[in-house]
Each structure stands twice: as structure tokens, then as C-alpha cells.
Amino acid sequence: MRNLLTYLLFILLYNTSFGQIAEVRRITKSLCSPEFQGRGYVNGGDSIAAQFIAEEYKKIGVRSLKRSYFQYFSFGVNTFPRKMEMKIDEKELIPGIHFLIDPSSKSCETILKPKLISAKIALNQERLIAEIKEIINKTSAYNSVVFNFGNLSVDSLKLLASIKYEVAEFVPVIEVVNKKFMWSVGRDQLKNPIIQVQDSIFKDNKEWKVDIESVFIEKHTSQNVIAYLPSKTKKAKTIVFTAHYDHLGRMGLSTYFPGGNDNASGTAMLLSMAKYFKENPSNCNLLFIAFAGEEAGLVGSEYFVNHPTMKLKKMDFLINLDIMGSGEEGITVVNATNFETEFARLQKINDDNQLLTQIKKRGPTKNSDHYWFTTKGVPAFFIYTQGPNKNYHDVFDTYENLSFVEYNDITTLLVKFVEGFDKH
Ligand SMILES: [Zn+2]
Known part of the structure; x- marks a missing residue:
């Protein structure tokens, strides 16, 4: 009986203190839903997400730092709002599963008859140029190339990585891949398309019917969404939480x-x-920044550090959260080696409270929005979770594939870490 009571009390405390897991699930599910269009640059996906975040700030009761929650900025971006069709032997291929368009691709409505180019030819500049010339001069039966490099070493693949972009200046490229697709955002537009196809569906000497539409937007306007929660304590330290809300958006009508x-x-x-x-006021001032344009090259955070709405010198520490849906294998802290004292404190909180299985230490890297703050001297950690969910920049990075197993532990860790700042 006593045990049961302790257990019930534990559950109750756990749920009322940091147990906002149902809320986190609701928010994540909304952001991942089709109405948010992948939070990219087609059908206003990023702005729909920004509006949603602003409404959540309002509901919570955190105020805007300036006149509104939004900080606007513009940049160029390549998009795929409509057609995304490809057929081989009259068999319709599924975008995102069978094929992927390079984010910088140009529109293409044609029948591709690609010439197979091996790694050996691709690495021989003279031979490669000769092949391309034949296609351009129409002295060949082909109108494009297909790269099938098979199982090459990582070094050779690195050497070949830029060749497709050079070739796409002249002719369309199909690239056969035997690994998981990984999409990104294009900031410019090539003269031709580059289409990746999975090894499993590839057949040589075939015609590929392609109908792909891309639109380059020279000046797309997006927005960071910023809220502030000041402390009642005078001379309080300021802690900043950041997370990018944008993602890759749409790749055609159905994907x-x-x-x-x-x-x-x-x-x-x-x-x-x-x-x-x-609900539990801190002795620190807290700034919350949901960044846009991260996937397009850390654009939103770069804009912010160059047009800060709060002096960067006022920021005592920044915690960037990116990829927080798992944690079975612990978390990694980027910039840990730059801030040994803070990292030791994080470790101690974790050990004392028996939270995560491990907290890995990593040096500085330019892999998320903390980066620009680091270059400007704002102390920052970038925290990401690790676990069996390896879906990354693909159509399988869904709400359903998130475990959130360590969500409560991470929240506890962060809360205690912030609370420690007024004592340090
Ligand atoms: Zn990210």
C-alpha cells in the first residue's frame, strides 16, 4: 500500500512539475501535419508555423520583446510547388521513396535517355568531357548522363561529389544511390536537373519520363519568432532558448x-x-527564439546576430535545441569543450538526478543555430538527442517515429541547469 501511494505521488509530482509531454506531443504533431507543408517555402508553410508558434506564446503568456513576436528577413530559395513525376517503363516512381530531386534542380519536362557513366570515366576528365560533348552536339543517342558509382570508398565518393554539379551545368543528370535519401534546401538554381534514384529501381538503357517543376523565389520573406519572460529579480542573468522551426517543405504536390x-x-x-x-518563475530573464531558415543555411540565426533585438552582450548563456525527439542513447552537447564549467555542472545535475544514460561532449561545429552566437562570443550549448530513430531529412522523419522517451529527463536537466545560473 505504502509503495503504491509513493508511486502515485511520484506520478503526480512528475506530471505536474515537468510533465508536459502531452503538450509536447500535441505541438509536435501539429507542426508535422500536412497543413504545415513541411514548414518550408511552398504554400506558406514556414509562415503558417510561425503564426502557430506566436499563438502558443500568447496562450502561454510570454510577451514579445519588440512590438511583435516576429522578426522578418528575406532570402532566395528554390522550390518544388507542383509537378514531381517520373516514370520508367511506364512504372510511376514515388517521390521521396524511389527518387529525389536535387534541391537546386531546374524544371524538366522531357524523356531522358541517359548515358551510363562509371566512376572510372567520371574520374578521367578527358573522357568525361568527350562524353558530355557528344551529348551536347547531339552526335550521341543520349540526352543526359546517369552516374552509377556503386560501392566506392568514402574518399572516392568525396572526390566525385562535385562532379554532378559541374555536369549539370550542361546536361541533366541521374544519380544512382544505394543509401538512404537525404534532402535539403537549394539556395540557387542549376541549369539542369539532378535526380537521385534508388539502386533497387535502376535499370540501364531505359527511357525516363520526367515532369518536374521548380520555381526559384528570389526574395522569400520568412520570420524568427521571439518571446521574452523577464525575471522579477534585479540584475538577473539572461538565458536564451533557441530552436529552429523551419524544415524542408514540399517536394511536389504529393510529398x-x-x-x-x-x-x-x-x-x-x-x-x-x-x-x-x-508557471514556475525563474530568477533569470528568459528569451525564446524560434528560428526560421535554418535548413537553408542557418539564415534566420545569422540575420538575428546581425540585427539583434536584444544586445548579444546581455546574453549570459544560450541553449539551442535541435533534434529532441529521442534520447535512448543519451544526448550530445556541442561546444562542451568551450565551456567546461557549465558542462561539468550539466553532468553533475545528470548524475545527481540519474537522468540520461550519457551526456556526450563535442567541440564547436557549424551544424545548427548556436553557431553564429558562438562566433559573436555568446556562450552557447547545442543539445541534440541520440537513439535508434535515424530518420533524418527524409520523408520518414515523422511525428509517429518519435519516442520522446527522455523528454521528461531532458526537461528536468534544462530546468535545473537554468536555475543554477543565479547561483553561479
Ligand atoms: Zn535541424
């Missing part, structure tokens, strides 16, 4: 990338930190 782990999960965690600290 979008939900970006569950990357980074609906981190956005939801940022909002749940705002909610927690609104």
Missing part, C-alpha cells in the same frame, strides 16, 4: 517532409520551457 525530430521536437521543447517558466 512533404514533416521534420518531426528535425526540428518540430525542439520547437515543442522550447515552447514547453516557456510554459514551465511562466
Whole structure:
């Protein structure tokens, strides 16, 4: 009986203190839903997400730092709003599963008859140029090339990585891949398309019917979404939580990338930190920034550090959350080696409270929005979770594939870490 009571009390405390898991699930699910269009640049996906975040800030009761929650900025981006069709032998291929369009590709409505180019030819500049010349001069039966490099060493593949972009300046390229697809955002447009196809569906000497439409937007306007929760304590330190809310958006009419782990999960965690600290006031000032344009090359955070709405010098520490949906194998902290004292404190909180299985240490890297702050001297950690969910930048990074197993532990860790700042 006593045990049962202790257990019930534990569950109750656990759920009321940091137990906003249902909220986090609701927010993540919304951000991943088709209405949010993969939070990219087709059908206003990023702005729909920004509006949603602003409404959540309002519901929580955190105020805007300036006149509104939004900080606007513009950049060029290549998009695929409509047609995304490809056929081989009259068999319709599924975008995102059988084939993937390079994010910088140009529109293409044609029948491709590609010449197979091996790694050996691709690495021999003279022979490669001769092949391309034949295609351009129409002295060949082909109108494009297909690269099938098979199982090459990582070094050779690196050597070959840029060749497709050089060739795509002249002719369309099909690239056969035998690994998982990984999409990204294109900031420019090539003169021709590059289409990746899975090894399993590839057949040589075939005609590929392609109908792909891309639109380059020279000036796409997006927005960071910023909220502030000041402390009642005078001379309080300022801690900043950041997470990018954008993802890759749509690849044609039927395919979008939900970006569950990357980074609906981190956005939801940022909002749940705002909610927690609104209900449990901290002795620190807290700034929350949901960044746009991360997947397009850390564009939103770069804009922010160059047009800060709060002096960067005022920021005592920044915690960037990106890929927060798992944690079975612990978390990794980027910039840990730059801030040994803070990292030791994080470790101690973890050990004392028996939270995560491990906290891995990593040096500085340019792999998320903390990066620009680091270059400007703002102390920052970038935290990401690790676990069996390896879906990354593909159509399988869904809400359903997120475990959130360590969500409560990470929240506890972050709350205690922030609370420690007024004592240090
Ligand atoms: Zn990300």
C-alpha cells in the first residue's frame, strides 16, 4: 500500500512539475501535419508555423520583446510547388521513396535517355568531357548522363561529389544511390536537373519520363519568432532558448517532409520551457527564439546576430535545441569543450538526478543555430538527442517515429541547469 501511494505521488509530482509531454506531443504533431507543408517555402508553410508558434506564446503568456513576436528577413530559395513525376517503363516512381530531386534542380519536362557513366570515366576528365560533348552536339543517342558509382570508398565518393554539379551545368543528370535519401534546401538554381534514384529501381538503357517543376523565389520573406519572460529579480542573468522551426517543405504536390525530430521536437521543447517558466518563475530573464531558415543555411540565426533585438552582450548563456525527439542513447552537447564549467555542472545535475544514460561532449561545429552566437562570443550549448530513430531529412522523419522517451529527463536537466545560473 505504502509503495503504491509513493508511486502515485511520484506520478503526480512528475506530471505536474515537468510533465508536459502531452503538450509536447500535441505541438509536435501539429507542426508535422500536412497543413504545415513541411514548414518550408511552398504554400506558406514556414509562415503558417510561425503564426502557430506566436499563438502558443500568447496562450502561454510570454510577451514579445519588440512590438511583435516576429522578426522578418528575406532570402532566395528554390522550390518544388507542383509537378514531381517520373516514370520508367511506364512504372510511376514515388517521390521521396524511389527518387529525389536535387534541391537546386531546374524544371524538366522531357524523356531522358541517359548515358551510363562509371566512376572510372567520371574520374578521367578527358573522357568525361568527350562524353558530355557528344551529348551536347547531339552526335550521341543520349540526352543526359546517369552516374552509377556503386560501392566506392568514402574518399572516392568525396572526390566525385562535385562532379554532378559541374555536369549539370550542361546536361541533366541521374544519380544512382544505394543509401538512404537525404534532402535539403537549394539556395540557387542549376541549369539542369539532378535526380537521385534508388539502386533497387535502376535499370540501364531505359527511357525516363520526367515532369518536374521548380520555381526559384528570389526574395522569400520568412520570420524568427521571439518571446521574452523577464525575471522579477534585479540584475538577473539572461538565458536564451533557441530552436529552429523551419524544415524542408514540399517536394511536389504529393510529398512533404514533416521534420518531426528535425526540428518540430525542439520547437515543442522550447515552447514547453516557456510554459514551465511562466508557471514556475525563474530568477533569470528568459528569451525564446524560434528560428526560421535554418535548413537553408542557418539564415534566420545569422540575420538575428546581425540585427539583434536584444544586445548579444546581455546574453549570459544560450541553449539551442535541435533534434529532441529521442534520447535512448543519451544526448550530445556541442561546444562542451568551450565551456567546461557549465558542462561539468550539466553532468553533475545528470548524475545527481540519474537522468540520461550519457551526456556526450563535442567541440564547436557549424551544424545548427548556436553557431553564429558562438562566433559573436555568446556562450552557447547545442543539445541534440541520440537513439535508434535515424530518420533524418527524409520523408520518414515523422511525428509517429518519435519516442520522446527522455523528454521528461531532458526537461528536468534544462530546468535545473537554468536555475543554477543565479547561483553561479
Ligand atoms: Zn535541424
